[in-house]
Amino acid sequence: MNTYTRLTDQHLAAITQIVGVERFSTRSADLDLHARDQSFHEAHPPEAVVWPETTAEVSALLKLANAERIPVTAWGAGSSLEGNPIPVYGGLLVDFTRMNRIVNIRAEDFQADVQPGITRLELNKELSRYGLFYPPDPGANATIGGMVANNSSGIKTIKYGATKDNVMRLEVVKADGEAIIVGSRARKDSSGYDLLHLFVGSEGTLGLVTEVTLKLHPLPANFSAVLAAFNDIESVMQTVVDIVGAGLEPSALEFLDTETARILNQDKHLGLLETPHVLMEFNGASDDAGLNDALDICKANGATNIKTAAGQEERNKLWQARHHTYETILRIHPGKAQQIVDVCVPLSRFPDMVQFAGQALADNNLFGYKFGHAGDGNLHMNIIYDQSNAAELALVKRVNGVIVEHAIELEGTSTGEHGTGIGKRPYAVKQHGAAIEVMRQIKQLLDPNGILNPGKIFL
Amino acid sequence: MNTYTRLTDQHLAAITQIVGVERFSTRSADLDLHARDQSFHEAHPPEAVVWPETTAEVSALLKLANAERIPVTAWGAGSSLEGNPIPVYGGLLVDFTRMNRIVNIRAEDFQADVQPGITRLELNKELSRYGLFYPPDPGANATIGGMVANNSSGIKTIKYGATKDNVMRLEVVKADGEAIIVGSRARKDSSGYDLLHLFVGSEGTLGLVTEVTLKLHPLPANFSAVLAAFNDIESVMQTVVDIVGAGLEPSALEFLDTETARILNQDKHLGLLETPHVLMEFNGASDDAGLNDALDICKANGATNIKTAAGQEERNKLWQARHHTYETILRIHPGKAQQIVDVCVPLSRFPDMVQFAGQALADNNLFGYKFGHAGDGNLHMNIIYDQSNAAELALVKRVNGVIVEHAIELEGTSTGEHGTGIGKRPYAVKQHGAAIEVMRQIKQLLDPNGILNPGKIFL
Numbered sequence: 001m002n003t004y005t006r007l008t009d010q011h012l013a014a015i016t017q018i019v020g021v022e023r024f025s026t027r028s029a030d031l032d033l034h035a036r037d038q039s040f041h042e043a044h045p046p047e048a049v050v051w052p053e054t055t056a057e058v059s060a061l062l063k064l065a066n067a068e069r070i071p072v073t074a075w076g077a078g079s080s081l082e083g084n085p086i087p088v089y090g091g092l093l094v095d096f097t098r099m100n101r102i103v104n105i106r107a108e109d110f111q112a113d114v115q116p117g118i119t120r121l122e123l124n125k126e127l128s129r130y131g132l133f134y135p136p137d138p139g140a141n142a143t144i145g146g147m148v149a150n151n152s153s154g155i156k157t158i159k160y161g162a163t164k165d166n167v168m169r170l171e172v173v174k175a176d177g178e179a180i181i182v183g184s185r186a187r188k189d190s191s192g193y194d195l196l197h198l199f200v201g202s203e204g205t206l207g208l209v210t211e212v213t214l215k216l217h218p219l220p221a222n223f224s225a226v227l228a229a230f231n232d233i234e235s236v237m238q239t240v241v242d243i244v245g246a247g248l249e250p251s252a253l254e255f256l257d258t259e260t261a262r263i264l265n266q267d268k269h270l271g272l273l274e275t276p277h278v279l280m281e282f283n284g285a286s287d288d289a290g291l292n293d294a295l296d297i298c299k300a301n302g303a304t305n306i307k308t309a310a311g312q313e314e315r316n317k318l319w320q321a322r323h324h325t326y327e328t329i330l331r332i333h334p335g336k337a338q339q340i341v342d343v344c345v346p347l348s349r350f351p352d353m354v355q356f357a358g359q360a361l362a363d364n365n366l367f368g369y370k371f372g373h374a375g376d377g378n379l380h381m382n383i384i385y386d387q388s389n390a391a392e393l394a395l396v397k398r399v400n401g402v403i404v405e406h407a408i409e410l411e412g413t414s415t416g417e418h419g420t421g422i423g424k425r426p427y428a429v430k431q432h433g434a435a436i437e438v439m440r441q442i443k444q445l446l447d448p449n450g451i452l453n454p455g456k457i458f459l
Numbered sequence: 460m461n462t463y464t465r466l467t468d469q470h471l472a473a474i475t476q477i478v479g480v481e482r483f484s485t486r487s488a489d490l491d492l493h494a495r496d497q498s499f500h501e502a503h504p505p506e507a508v509v510w511p512e513t514t515a516e517v518s519a520l521l522k523l524a525n526a527e528r529i530p531v532t533a534w535g536a537g538s539s540l541e542g543n544p545i546p547v548y549g550g551l552l553v554d555f556t557r558m559n560r561i562v563n564i565r566a567e568d569f570q571a572d573v574q575p576g577i578t579r580l581e582l583n584k585e586l587s588r589y590g591l592f593y594p595p596d597p598g599a600n601a602t603i604g605g606m607v608a609n610n611s612s613g614i615k616t617i618k619y620g621a622t623k624d625n626v627m628r629l630e631v632v633k634a635d636g637e638a639i640i641v642g643s644r645a646r647k648d649s650s651g652y653d654l655l656h657l658f659v660g661s662e663g664t665l666g667l668v669t670e671v672t673l674k675l676h677p678l679p680a681n682f683s684a685v686l687a688a689f690n691d692i693e694s695v696m697q698t699v700v701d702i703v704g705a706g707l708e709p710s711a712l713e714f715l716d717t718e719t720a721r722i723l724n725q726d727k728h729l730g731l732l733e734t735p736h737v738l739m740e741f742n743g744a745s746d747d748a749g750l751n752d753a754l755d756i757c758k759a760n761g762a763t764n765i766k767t768a769a770g771q772e773e774r775n776k777l778w779q780a781r782h783h784t785y786e787t788i789l790r791i792h793p794g795k796a797q798q799i800v801d802v803c804v805p806l807s808r809f810p811d812m813v814q815f816a817g818q819a820l821a822d823n824n825l826f827g828y829k830f831g832h833a834g835d836g837n838l839h840m841n842i843i844y845d846q847s848n849a850a851e852l853a854l855v856k857r858v859n860g861v862i863v864e865h866a867i868e869l870e871g872t873s874t875g876e877h878g879t880g881i882g883k884r885p886y887a888v889k890q891h892g893a894a895i896e897v898m899r900q901i902k903q904l905l906d907p908n909g910i911l912n913p914g915k916i917f918l
Contacts, residue, residue, distance in 0.1 A: 109805040151649040180894040186803040186872040190610040197656035218706040247677040344645040346568040376646040413645040435639040
């Protein structure tokens with residue numbers, strides 16, 4: 001067990017020396033702004049916040065913290081969903097939002113070098129001038145650094161992959177303050193060990209990322225979309241498997257359950273059948289590439305209603321259903337909180353997972369909405385609860401745990417895209433078996449004093 | 460520096476106890492068959508060969524070897540190109556060709572569990588019955604275990620990714636004999652550290668892989684191909700960048716230089732213009748999806764001749780040019796050997812790389828053929844030399860080194876797909892800078908006695 005030092009006046013003076021008084025704060029307003037993410041996990045303020053602007057500053061901060069045993073937690077947009085950036089041991093919070101420059105767009109290499117504090121939407125706005133984009137889209141306007149830390153993914157993963165598939169190279173400052181480069185600018189690389197993927201998804205527990213080289217993709221010229229209603233989840237998943245199996249390469253392949261369709265009707269008057277739906281998108285060589293084959297597959301699997309859209313504008317209308325789910329749930333349940341379940345299982349187990357999650361809710365008199373990235377087997381469920389009711393929150397956590405354990409039994413994962421953070425730590429042990437010990441050894445190797453984001457990933 | 464024990468009669472008896480007399484050999488014929496791969500690196504026989512059939516046997520062998528400090532090197536098809544499986548310190552060679560079963564094809568999950576000794580072609584033959592395939596194609600009929608060890612890729616990487624992108628889960632036996640599972644069967648996973656990618660490409664130096672879960676893809680229903688001639692390499696690469704940038708998503712995007720076109724004419728009477736060529740393939744929703752846009756791009760970049768093919772049969776004819784390059788070179792240069800250069804650079808640096816490699820040959824009165832996976836920036840060059848001429852071999856090695864160093868200067872990698880093995884060790888240091896020390900620490904952590912494939916990756 002590591003022991004940590006509380007920040008003394010001498011530490012504060014040394015930190016101010018590194019970043020200057022303007023980019024350093026111990027004001028409670030600043031501490032409170034960095035005390036919690038978007039999850040239900042308990043808030044915990046840091047002792048001080050800094051806003052570095054260079055790798056050299058990050059390096060100097062870590063040298064100091066490592067020598068003095070001060071916990072260091074990195075911060076992006078605060079949009080994490082598993083308590084990942086909550087500084088549970090206090091210490092120093094490193095807010096990367098002032099390291100938010102695009103260092104270089106190498107359009108002809110389909111690459112960009114960016115600082116970790118830039119947000120996904122800022123980056124994509126700039127990239128669009130080159131006809132390019134960075135696909136991973138977790139919904140929230142997360143920072144690229146945060147997405148690297150949590151290996152975020154989202155709706156477009158089925159075609160473009162997760163963050164880990166779209167990061168080529170990182171500059172990382174180790175716990176001892178040394179900056180290293182992992183990965184390369186080559187699109188293929190078989191040299192040495194793959195340290196790049198060790199750092200992606202490590203939630204700031206192995207090093208702090210100070211520069212990221214991203215793989216870019218051409219902006220699609222064509223869009224089409226299909227929203228199809230089915231009588232049951234089995235038909236939904238057969239449709240998903242058939243779409244993937246036909247090689248149609250959708251850019252999104254989503255699931256909405258009956259309850260979600262119902263409130264979208266209430267809130268948005270979409271006129272959906274109140275049954276499970278599949279929502280898919282294609283970015284083919286033409287507006288209707290993929291569309292006709294997809295329609296045939298939907299019909300063959302007993303679709304009871306099909307809406308189609310060709311072109312970006314029509315597609316956007318159809319996608320409202322999916323994009324506004326979170327806000328719609330908020331409006332339909334004013335004053336209530338949502339716990340977002342995030343599990344991922346092999347495709348053939350998805351119907352079991354959906355059925356089990358629904359039953360777990362019903363058995364405990366809870367209510368929730370199931371949707372998610374069905375093409376990846378990634379189920380989300382937003383469980384509704386009253387934040388002021390401690391017993392209900394405890395029940396929600398317990399039911400979430402039951403669902404996560406079932407996902408692991410189905411040979412899936414305890415977290416598809418939100419990371420291990422605080423809440424998934426007990427399940428990481430169960431999921432990884434003896435491999436968790438190797439993870440622990442690597443943590444010990446790279447961060448022997450345990451200063452980097454303590455209290456995360458490992459119990 | 461690790462010191463190793465030579466196998467004693469007692470060791471041999473203990474090993475025989477584990478695998479039985481039938482799957483154990485110290486006969487010189489068996490030792491010699493496992494003394495070298497397809498590279499120019501010096502042969503070195505092991506002291507004994509075993510053919511395990513189960514994970515438990517591999518585990519028992521490693522426990523013994525680790526306790527007794529016996530070097531252990533894994534073997535697949537012996538088709539490596541960088542000396543990766545040569546047992547340079549002798550010891551025990553573990554030949555995986557009897558662990559070659561398909562454990563389970565989970566067609567509806569687009570996954571297969573296989574043992575490491577199965578070859579790519581055997582596997583794909585079986586998968587075709589399900590309308591599925593495993594895309595990484597290094598040319599040689601490598602074993603899946605060998606491909607995992609070297610992170611092999613090949614022609615289809617531009618669309619489907621390298622081995623690292625198509626492996627979901629591994630069973631790995633560590634140096635101490637403990638078997639662990641890394642990765643999962645979920646298509647997305649953000650739990651814990653990514654140990655999966657640490658083992659992929661580690662060339663058997665961190666653990667021995669005993670089972671692999673692969674990601675499968677639907678067999679394409681449609682094929683089209685284009686072979687286009689250009690006056691210079693700049694036009695070739697502008698075409699490559701425009702094809703990728705247009706979002707046409709080719710399943711192959713290859714380059715052939717003037718000299719390669721010339722010998723293909725001599726050997727195959729293909730009637731090619733003797734200038735640089737681009738060869739590309741599309742697996743779209745129809746035979747001509749992508750084809751027409753690709754033709755427009757070729758014309759806009761000054762293509763002087765264009766051949767097209769729609770459908771698999773026509774496509775196969777066109778692809779003869781690429782597939783038979785190696786054999787054609789052998790026929791045109793009877794009795795000569797080929798040293799295969801493998802470097803990979805950002806796309807914009809590819810013309811520089813090609814020009815530099817050509818000049819390096821000319822400056823040293825050597826002769827070679829340049830081709831490769833241009834869409835990935837991966838250049839190959841086969842340098843022709845006389846194997847009986849030690850001075851010429853030394854020169855070829857030196858020129859290869861100069862080319863590799865230039866690739867690193869262009870922010871590329873010393874090896875795109877052949878691995879570090881023996882020959883690329885000096886360049887790994889230059890390429891990875893301070894990160895090589897982290898790699899060394901991880902090696903030390905997971906293999907403290909240095910028994911696993913010693914003499915590879917690190918100098």
